[in-house]
Amino acid sequence: MTKITEQPSLYRHLEKMSVSELTANINKEDKKVALAIEAALPQINQLIEMIVEKLEQGGRLFYLGAGSGGRLSVLDAIELPTTYGIPKGVVNVILAGGVAHLVEAREEEEDNREAGWKALESHDVSKKDLVLGISASGTTPFVLAALQACQSKGITTGCLVSNPESPIAGAADFPVEVITGPEFVSGSTRMKCGTMQKMVFDMISTTCMIRLGRVEDNKMVNVQLINDKITDRAVKMLMERAGLEDYEKAKALLMEKGSVKKALDTLNS
Known part of the structure; x- marks a missing residue:
């Protein structure tokens, strides 16, 4: 070679x-x-x-x-x-x-x-x-x-x-x-x-x-909420995808479920 x-x-x-x-x-x-x-x-x-x-x-x-x-x-x-x-x-x-x-x-x-x-x-x-x-x-x-x-x-x-x-x-x-x-x-x-x-x-x-389905559209819907920057990004992602207007309510749901994907699944169930 x-x-x-x-x-x-x-x-x-x-x-x-x-x-x-x-x-x-x-x-x-x-x-x-x-x-x-x-x-x-x-x-x-x-x-x-x-x-x-x-x-x-x-x-x-x-x-x-x-x-x-x-x-x-x-x-x-x-x-x-x-x-x-x-x-x-x-x-x-x-x-x-x-x-x-x-x-x-x-x-x-x-x-x-x-x-x-x-x-x-x-x-x-x-x-x-x-x-x-x-x-x-x-x-x-x-x-x-x-x-x-x-x-x-x-x-x-x-x-x-x-x-x-x-x-x-x-x-x-x-x-x-x-x-x-x-x-x-x-x-x-x-x-x-x-x-x-x-x-x-x-x-x-x-x-x-x-x-493997870990991305939806072009979003990291399974990103882990490890710091304030990522959490803020995830809240805004959830609000956009779910049509939510209240930031604090969206954040509360996100923190309860642990990811955008799980929060969306809850809203759509």
Whole structure:
């Protein structure tokens, strides 16, 4: 395979560039990310359809990753229970080094071939679930070995990689290859690859939540009332959708039922 992610930057002598030149060139490279994702939409769509199917049948999604991609998957997963009201544990993250050590950047753990599968086993992973491996290079041992173990046990796998024809794609039932090209700083896959990963995670989780009925019209009707800003937004959402005019009465109903969705169901029953 060709490691495009490790190829030299298209730009030379970065240290001689002005601030305006640096930001313009970084922005020029970032513009390529959305087009790379567009080219991979058929693969992304197939993966999402399978994730939705698994979740509808009571299964779970496991993000499995190391480095920047793994850390970005943590950010995606932790917001879903609050934003969409799904139970904790539906979307999970297996991070090299452990989620508890998120900010420590334990990059050496990506070479641990046993840890990924052991972590999945500790969550009682099964054929009902889908494990999505994340690796810019497509070769990360932590991810590769765990996906291979999953496949040997009939557990459905997917991946998100940025090099073509990688070993990790070969170990995925639903591979997604988004080829973003050489990085602005050679090999720094926290840049375009990281931007791509964040965009694709948003695409996967948001589409899944919509398809699972966690959104109505374009509203987060299952959002959890965790602070004043979100509660105010939810009250106004309830008033709009139910045709209510009294803010305090709408708020009282919302707080009693716990979500816009449940309040609307009560009003419509």
